[in-house]
Amino acid sequence: MKDLTDIPTAKVVMDKPDTRNRLDHMAQGVIHKGLPRPDGPLKVAGVATYAHEDQPEGMLTGVLVRAPVSSGKMTGLNAEEIRAMDGVRGVFHGKTFLRNPAQGTANEAPIQPDGEIFYIGQPMALVVADSFEQARHAAKTVKLQIERSDAVTDLSKAEAEEQEDQYSAQGDLDGAMKDAAFTVDQTYRTPGHTSNAMEPHAAIAQWDGKKLTVRASCQMLKYNVNELADSLDLEPSQVHLLTPFTGGGFGAKLGISHEAVAAGHAAMELGAPVAVVLSRQQVAEATMRRSETVQQIRLAADAEGRLTGIGHTATVSNLPDEPFAEPVTQATPFIYRGENREVGMKVKRINSMAAGSVRAPGEAVGLTALEIAMDELARASGVDPVELRKINVPEVDPSDGRDFSSNTLVEALDDGARAFGWADRETGRTDGDWLIGYGMASATRVNMIGESHARITLEDGKVLVETDMTDVGTGTYAILTQIAAEMLGVDPAHVTVDLGNSDHPKAAGSGGSWGASSSGSSVFVACENLRSRIAEEMGVEETDLTLQDGIARAANTQRELASFGTLAVEGVIDAGKTGEDVRQATFGSFFAEVGVNRVSGEVRVRRMHGSFAAGRILNEMTARSQCLGGMTFGIGMALTEELMFDPRDGHLVNNDMAEYHVPVNLDVPQLTVNFLEERDPWANPMQAKGIGELGICGAGASIVNAIYDACGVRVRDLPATMDKLLSGLPDL
Amino acid sequence: MRPFDYIRAEAQSDATRAGAEGATIIAGGTNLLDLMKLEVMAPDKVVDITRLDLGEIGEARDGGLRIGALVTNSDLAADMRVRKNYPALSSALLAGASGQLRNKATTGGNLLQRTRCYYFYDTDQPCNKRAPGSGCGAIGGASRLHAILGVSENCIASHPSDMAVAMRMLGASVEIESEDGETRVVDLAEFYVLPGEDPSVETVLKPGDLITHVILPAPRAGRQTYRKVRDRASYAFAMVSVAGRVSVQDGRITEAALAFGGIGSQPWRDGHVEEMLVGEEPSTALFAKAADALLADAVTQDGNAFKVPLTKRTLIATLKDLTAEIAQ
Numbered sequence A: 001m002k003d004l005t006d007i008p009t010a011k012v013v014m015d016k017p018d019t020r021n022r023l024d025h026m027a028q029g030v031i032h033k034g035l036p037r038p039d040g041p042l043k044v045a046g047v048a049t050y051a052h053e054d055q056p057e058g059m060l061t062g063v064l065v066r067a068p069v070s071s072g073k074m075t076g077l078n079a080e081e082i083r084a085m086d087g088v089r090g091v092f093h094g095k096t097f098l099r100n101p102a103q104g105t106a107n108e109a110p111i112q113p114d115g116e117i118f119y120i121g122q123p124m125a126l127v128v129a130d131s132f133e134q135a136r137h138a139a140k141t142v143k144l145q146i147e148r149s150d151a152v153t154d155l156s157k158a159e160a161e162e163q164e165d166q167y168s169a170q171g172d173l174d175g176a177m178k179d180a181a182f183t184v185d186q187t188y189r190t191p192g193h194t195s196n197a198m199e200p201h202a203a204i205a206q207w208d209g210k211k212l213t214v215r216a217s218c219q220m221l222k223y224n225v226n227e228l229a230d231s232l233d234l235e236p237s238q239v240h241l242l243t244p245f246t247g248g249g250f251g252a253k254l255g256i257s258h259e260a261v262a263a264g265h266a267a268m269e270l271g272a273p274v275a276v277v278l279s280r281q282q283v284a285e286a287t288m289r290r291s292e293t294v295q296q297i298r299l300a301a302d303a304e305g306r307l308t309g310i311g312h313t314a315t316v317s318n319l320p321d322e323p324f325a326e327p328v329t330q331a332t333p334f335i336y337r338g339e340n341r342e343v344g345m346k347v348k349r350i351n352s353m354a355a356g357s358v359r360a361p362g363e364a365v366g367l368t369a370l371e372i373a374m375d376e377l378a379r380a381s382g383v384d385p386v387e388l389r390k391i392n393v394p395e396v397d398p399s400d401g402r403d404f405s406s407n408t409l410v411e412a413l414d415d416g417a418r419a420f421g422w423a424d425r426e427t428g429r430t431d432g433d434w435l436i437g438y439g440m441a442s443a444t445r446v447n448m449i450g451e452s453h454a455r456i457t458l459e460d461g462k463v464l465v466e467t468d469m470t471d472v473g474t475g476t477y478a479i480l481t482q483i484a485a486e487m488l489g490v491d492p493a494h495v496t497v498d499l500g501n502s503d504h505p506k507a508a509g510s511g512g513s514w515g516a517s518s519s520g521s522s523v524f525v526a527c528e529n530l531r532s533r534i535a536e537e538m539g540v541e542e543t544d545l546t547l548q549d550g551i552a553r554a555a556n557t558q559r560e561l562a563s564f565g566t567l568a569v570e571g572v573i574d575a576g577k578t579g580e581d582v583r584q585a586t587f588g589s590f591f592a593e594v595g596v597n598r599v600s601g602e603v604r605v606r607r608m609h610g611s612f613a614a615g616r617i618l619n620e621m622t623a624r625s626q627c628l629g630g631m632t633f634g635i636g637m638a639l640t641e642e643l644m645f646d647p648r649d650g651h652l653v654n655n656d657m658a659e660y661h662v663p664v665n666l667d668v669p670q671l672t673v674n675f676l677e678e679r680d681p682w683a684n685p686m687q688a689k690g691i692g693e694l695g696i697c698g699a700g701a702s703i704v705n706a707i708y709d710a711c712g713v714r715v716r717d718l719p720a721t722m723d724k725l726l727s728g729l730p731d732l
Numbered sequence B: 001m002r003p004f005d006y007i008r009a010e011a012q013s014d015a016t017r018a019g020a021e022g023a024t025i026i027a028g029g030t031n032l033l034d035l036m037k038l039e040v041m042a043p044d045k046v047v048d049i050t051r052l053d054l055g056e057i058g059e060a061r062d063g064g065l066r067i068g069a070l071v072t073n074s075d076l077a078a079d080m081r082v083r084k085n086y087p088a089l090s091s092a093l094l095a096g097a098s099g100q101l102r103n104k105a106t107t108g109g110n111l112l113q114r115t116r117c118y119y120f121y122d123t124d125q126p127c128n129k130r131a132p133g134s135g136c137g138a139i140g141g142a143s144r145l146h147a148i149l150g151v152s153e154n155c156i157a158s159h160p161s162d163m164a165v166a167m168r169m170l171g172a173s174v175e176i177e178s179e180d181g182e183t184r185v186v187d188l189a190e191f192y193v194l195p196g197e198d199p200s201v202e203t204v205l206k207p208g209d210l211i212t213h214v215i216l217p218a219p220r221a222g223r224q225t226y227r228k229v230r231d232r233a234s235y236a237f238a239m240v241s242v243a244g245r246v247s248v249q250d251g252r253i254t255e256a257a258l259a260f261g262g263i264g265s266q267p268w269r270d271g272h273v274e275e276m277l278v279g280e281e282p283s284t285a286l287f288a289k290a291a292d293a294l295l296a297d298a299v300t301q302d303g304n305a306f307k308v309p310l311t312k313r314t315l316i317a318t319l320k321d322l323t324a325e326i327a328q
C-alpha cells in the first residue's frame, strides 16, 4: 500500500516555450498512434457505469417540476395532494433550487432564485417517490401557485446592452470601407443550439450525515464540487463527486446542474439515496442553450483581395444577470490581416432558458459567419476562395502585434485543397435533380491550458494514474495511458488510469478543448519527475535514460522498472506567460461538396474533408474522431439544427430530438480528416494543442458556401433549410 | 404516466368490449406510450391487441390485398405483392420513422398515430386537440410542421403518416369491427374527419371499434411513386409528400390518383385536381395549373407558407417523373 501523505510534487508553469520535444525521444512508441479507447469495450458491453447506473440499495427517484410561465413568483403548490399520492416520499421547493446550471469554471453556486420564475421550463420543485413512474406522475400532477409578472420573451422587442469591455477598434474602418476596391457588409444570423449529449444529465446522491456522495454526469469536477457545496451550504470537503464516465457534455455539463443539487438536497432531507435524471425535454429546456446570434460583418479589401479592414459586431442574449455572453468574435482579432478593425458585442436580456457554453462557444458560430462573409468577398473580388484566405493570413496577431506560437493556416488550406481536389472541381455540375456545388472555409480555435494535477504511482513495473479529470467520451483514458506508457516505457496494458473521482488530484476538467493538453501535461510532468529519480538511482542523466518495455537502460546497465520499488509523484502543470506572450491557436480548413435538390431545395452533403493542425497529435484515432464529430456538428449547424422559441412566451418549442434535428447517419457522407505534423513549444511540454472543438469552427460555412456555388442562393440566416432556398431555385 | 390497468385481448371481442368500456387500444405502442409518458394521453385502461390473429396479409376477393391491422410496417413494406403492385406504399413505409420503429409499428397504429404538433405535445400549452376549448398554440406560433389544407381556426395540426398517404392514393378502405360484433368497411376518404369545431375527434371510430384490416383494391395500371421532402435525409416527418399513380395512353393521361402528406389535417386527396389531369397531354403548364387548384384554398401561417411553393414544385416534378416518357 502506498502512503499518500509523503508524495512529492513536481510542477511546471508555462512561462517559456519547451522546445525539447521530449516525447519524440522516448522509446516505447505508443504516443501519437491510434490506441483504441480502453473504456470502449466496457461501453459496448454496457458495463461502464454512467451516473444513473451505479444504483445504491434503497434508492428513491426524484423528478423535477417545470415552471409553466416565463415570469413570476411561485407562492406554493398542492403539496398535500402530492404527498398523498402512491409512493411519494417528499416534495421539495424553495431556495436550494437553481435558476439554471452554473457556467463553466464558475466555482460557486449559480443564482438560486427562491421561487422566482425566469423562464418556462425552469425547475421549480422536486417530487421524490419510491419509483420513477410514481415520481414522474406525481410531478406531472403538481400545480404550482404562481403570481405572474411581466416578461420579455420576444427578442425583437428586447433591448440590447453594449458590452463596453468587449469593444475594441483600431484604425478607421469606415474609411477603409469607403476606399476599398471590394467590400462586404452583411448581417448573418445563427439560431440557438443545444448540446444533446447522449447521456442526459443525471445524479444519484447519498448523505451519510457528514458527507454527500454524488454520482453525477459532469465535465469539471474541481469546480463542480465547489459549486455543489455552495449550492447546498456545505463545505467542499463534505462533497464527494464520482464521474468515471460521462456520456457527452459539449458544454452542457461544465457547471453543476439542477439534478445534482436537487438530488443532494432531497438525499439530505430524506436520509436516503435519491436519483434525479433530466428527461430529454428538461435537458433541452433547462440546461444550456447556445445563444442565437445576429452578426454584422464588414470586410474591406484592395484590388487584389487583401483585407484592409474587418468589422464584426454581434448581438446575443441571456437571462438577466447571467454573466455569459457567447464570445462570437473570439477569432476575429487574429485570423486575418487588416489595419482597420472593430469588434463589439451586445447582449439582450430575455426570459428564456439560460445561454452558456455549447460546442466551441464563439468560433463555432462566429467564424462560421465570418467564413461565409469571406466567401462573399471571394465572389466579389474574383479571387479563388483558398487563395483569398492565404493572402490574408497575417504575420503576427494584427490586433496587438504579438507573434503566433505557430500559425499553420496556409499549410492547412493547401493540404485540404490538395486532399479534396479543390483545383479540379467542376462547377455547374448536376446529378439528376441535384445541383452540385463546392465550398470551403478556414478553421481556427483559441488554445489554452488550465491548472491540472495528476498523481502517478509506479509499482511492480505497473503504472497508476489518478486525477479527477473526466472522460466525456473523447478519449482521456486512452491518451493519459499513452503519455504515461511512453514516458515510463511500459506497455499500455500495464497502465491503469483512474478518473472522475473528486478525491483525486484536481485536473482542469473537460471543456474548451483544454482537457488533453492540461491533464496530459500534468501526467507528463509527473512522469518526467519519475524518470529523473530513476536516472538518479542509476547514476545517469535523465536524458541518457531509455525506458522501454519495463526495462530501464542507461550506459551499460539495465534494470527492471519493478526493481525501483514504489515511486509516486503528483505532477502539476499551470498556465503561465506563454499564454499571454504569444497568440496561441489551432488552425485548419474545411472543404465540402453538396447537392441542392432543384425541386425542393433539400440539401445533402456529398463529401467533406478537413485538414487540421493542433500541435502534437497524441492519439490519431481519438483526435480524428473528435474532428469527425466536429464536422458532423458543422453539418447540423449548416442544415438542420435550430432551437425554436415561441416569442409570445419564450418557451422552447422543439424540446425533443424528434424535432430538434441533429444529423442522422444518412445526413453524414464520407468525411475525411488529415492532420498536419506540428509541435507547438509554447503550448505545453507535450507541444500539443486542443483538438476537441476545432472541427466545428467554420465547418458549417464550407457547406453554406457550397450551397451558393450549387444554386446561387446566399444563405445568411442559418440553418439553410429548404424554405430559404426555394425562391432562388430554377423554374421547373 | 398515469397509472393504468392493462388487459390483454385474447379475442377480438375482448378488445371491442374493453374499448366500449373506455379502454385504449395499444398495438406497437410506439406512439401511444410516448404520449402516455407525457400525459398527453392518459388512459385509465389499456387493452393490448398484439396477441390477436391480425398479422397476416391476405388476398382480397377482387384481387386486392387484405392487410391485418397488426402487420408491422417493416413486413408490409417488404411484402413482394406490395412491392410489385403497390410500390408507392412500400416506398412510403420505408420513408417513415426508422428501422427499429417500423419493426414495432403496426398498420392500424400507423393510421391512428396522432399529430406531431409541438403544442399538442406540451401540456402547459393550449391545444384544442388535447384539451378541447383551450385554444390553438400553433396559430400565430411555431408552425413549420403544420397543415395548410383542411385546417380550421381551432386547429392547424397535420397528419404525420406516410403510409396513410400512399393508402389514400391507392383507394384503400378500413375494415372495422365494433362492440356488437358487426364489421363495416369505411373508405379511407371517409375515415378521417376535418378538425372543424372539435379537433379532438379525428376519425369516425367510436369507442369499442377495432381496426381489423386495411383493404387495398386490385392493382391498377400506371406508374406509381412516393416522394417525400423533409428537413433531414431520414428520421423526419414530411414537409410535403406526394403519392401518385398516373397512366398515360397515346400521349394523354388516362388515370391519375394523387395524395399528399405534411400539408393536410388528414392524408389529403383532391379529386378535382385529378380530374383536371385526365384526358390532357402532360405538360409543365398543366401540372402547374393542377398544383394551383390543389393549393387554391390553402391557409398559411408565417412558419409554413413556404409549403405552397414547395408543394407546387414537388407536385410538378412528381407528375413529370410519372409521365416522363411522354413529357417534352
Ligand SMILES: Cc1cc2nc3c(=O)[nH]c(=O)nc-3n(C[C@H](O)[C@H](O)[C@H](O)COP(=O)(O)OP(=O)(O)OC[C@H]3O[C@@H](n4cnc5c(N)ncnc54)[C@H](O)[C@@H]3O)c2cc1C
Pocket: A658, B024, B025, B026, B027, B028, B029, B030, B031, B032, B033, B034, B049, B069, B095, B096, B097, B098, B101, B104, B105, B106, B107, B108, B109, B110, B111, B112, B113, B114, B160, B161, B162, B163, B209, B210, B211, B212, B235, B236, B237, B238
Ligand atoms: C421518432 C419517431 C419518428 C417517426 N417518424 C415517422 C415518419 O417519418 N412517418 C410516419 O408515417 N410515422 C412516423 N412515426 C410514427 C410511427 O409510424 C407510429 O408511431 C406507428 O406507426 C404507430 O403504430 P403502433 O402500432 O406503434 O401504434 P400505437 O402506438 O400502439 O397506437 C397508436 C394509436 O392507434 C390506436 N390503435 C392501434 N391499433 C389499433 C387498432 N387495430 N384499432 C383501433 N385503434 C388502434 C391506439 O389506440 C393509439 O391511439 C415516427 C414515430 C417516432 C416515435
